[in-house]
Amino acid sequence: MRMFDLLKKKIQSFTQKIIGASAEETRTPTPSEPTTTSSAAAAPTPAPIAESKPIPATPAAEPASQEATPLPADATSTTPAPTHAVPAHPTQKPEAAPAETKPIATPIPPRTHEPKLPEMKQEEKRELKASVGIGQQVVGFFTGNITLKPETTQAFLEEFELSLLEADVNIATAAALIEKLRERLSEKTIPRGKNPTQFILQEIREAMHELVSVEALDFDSITDANHPCIVLIIGPNGAGKTTSIAKLTHYLQQRGKKVVLASADTFRAGSIEQLQLHADKLHVRLVRHQYGSDPAAVAFDAVKAAKAENADVVLIDSAGRQDTNKNLLEEMKKITRVVQPHLKLYVGESFTGQAILTQAQTFDETIGIDGFILTKLDTDAKGGGVISILHELHKPIVFFGVGQAYADLIKFDLDTFLERIIPRDA
Incomplete structure (x- = not known):
């Protein structure tokens, strides 16, 4: 490994994480995102809610909706052949019972729509995290400024403090550096067009410079x-x-x-x-x-x-x-x-x-x-x-x-x- 590689990687990892979290918070409130998800979910939602109840109530009638020809060998298959013959045989009222055989043909569309909704949401989340996780692309991903919220920086500062200890930084030194970074980064706004990675790295560099500056010996x-x-x-x-x-x-x-x-x-x-x-x-x-x-x-x-x-x-x-x-x-x-x-x-x-x-x-x-x-x-x-x-x-x-x-x-x-x-x- 090159000189100081571990500490350098810890600083870079901290920078990427704090940018990603702050960027995600900045993007979440935008009005365009909820409208796209609501419009995508508006059409299919009534269908599964209405027809999901009759499906478990008639387990024997479910195969009849799929194919009528391959099921004559069933023990109770004397009645299900004609769908309209249900009222003609009074003895078979308990089996063919509720006139709910009509909606049996409708449960098929909900099944085609149900899997698509979670898949669409998951794809959107994965794309969001992938874009947000790359600090270099955050600049092009947002149209406005990025504000580093205190609750976001606090979580990552605690993790970064452990990383400093892992890199052989003394406990008191690590705590002092974290305190300086908390003061510098809390409610800090990254201006539009500014490289977020370089912005945060510069803050870390200046905080560390203040912390370890001593009078040089010539x-x-x-x-x-x-x-x-x-x-x-x-x-x-x-x-x-x-x-x-x-x-x-x-x-x-x-x-x-x-x-x-x-x-x-x-x-x-x-x-x-x-x-x-x-x-x-x-x-x-x-x-x-x-x-x-x-x-x-x-x-x-x-x-x-x-x-x-x-x-x-x-x-x-x-x-x-x-x-x-x-x-x-x-x-x-x-x-x-x-x-x-x-x-x-x-x-x-x-x-x-x-x-x-x-x-x-x-x-x-x-x-x-x-x-x-x-x-x-x-x-x-x-x-x-x-x-x-x-x-x-x-x-x-x-x-x-x-x-x-x-x-x-x-x-x-x-x-x-x-x-x-x-x-x-x-």
């Missing part, structure tokens, strides 16, 4: 203003911190910056060797100590080396710390006190949903977070986690990781993100 300006600029990379195990540092190094090199790396992850086996491989490929210096060394000492030495070599940026790799590991969080606070980084960037997986919110909140309370690098975005088909981070933590997203190559790091732009999940050409 990474380039900060790295330009500080020499050397110290950047501390933090986050949980397995989120992709080391790989993100390598991508950041490549990004800075493309801007002509000289970078020094610090391997302050002295806990995880293989972490120093992994970062050394990236340093060799990118031709940058790596400051490293032995495993078990003080991470704050490694960071301090890296800053000292950067100043000596006139480097522009120091990128400090730290051990993956879960939000429940208090001892390691205290170690992170020590690194912050020693080197006083200009930026503290949290690296997290974009598809972890609520988990990344809980972890990031703990890190933010402990040392403070300046921004996010969200990794593995190429595997995130939902996209709700991005919206939740922006709304709940009010922290900017600086970069997206979208692959394994060094160049697979893109700067975050809110308008571009919203365009991915709510395209203008949907």
Whole structure:
């Protein structure tokens, strides 16, 4: 699946449904529809009502109305041969009884008309739903404006809220977005000639933009203003911190910056060797100590080396710390006190949903977070986690990781993100 496909489909589905329901409400009161149905039902209705009663009253006489020749073998068929001989035989009054044999020939026309009435109505309903269900055709289907009634939008907003939760949007974020949409869409009138689908998508786009707008972090300006600029990379195990540092190094090199790396992850086996491989490929210096060394000492030495070599940026790799590991969080606070980084960037997986919110909140309370690098975005088909981070933590997203190559790091732009999940050409 492409990036954010699930959330995009949920938004498109919601848009089509709310347009369809509002369009059906707008079309139902038109005077032309009841007149066509009443005229179609006017002629046949008296016939079935009048003749439907005698049919069950004379079950034996019903076959006589169909064919007189194939029924002489019946046990009581001595009398039914002549239809006019009923009054001549007094003994057979109970069988041929009521002079209701005359209307027996009339029940045949009602049967030919009865099935046609429901079929005509069903065909009309199916055609109406099919036309209304396609949002792109609604414009040509109506001659006037479309008004979004509160009772119509409410039902679909509740369904859309569940869809947002399914797409990994946080509960509080989903509720806030639904409230904004309720205020925007209730009693909203779509002008004549306006594309209803684009109209509603624009309302969703603007509501989401208001909800998740935070002050952007200009990474380039900060790295330009500080020499050397110290950047501390933090986050949980397995989120992709080391790989993100390598991508950041490549990004800075493309801007002509000289970078020094610090391997302050002295806990995880293989972490120093992994970062050394990236340093060799990118031709940058790596400051490293032995495993078990003080991470704050490694960071301090890296800053000292950067100043000596006139480097522009120091990128400090730290051990993956879960939000429940208090001892390691205290170690992170020590690194912050020693080197006083200009930026503290949290690296997290974009598809972890609520988990990344809980972890990031703990890190933010402990040392403070300046921004996010969200990794593995190429595997995130939902996209709700991005919206939740922006709304709940009010922290900017600086970069997206979208692959394994060094160049697979893109700067975050809110308008571009919203365009991915709510395209203008949907």
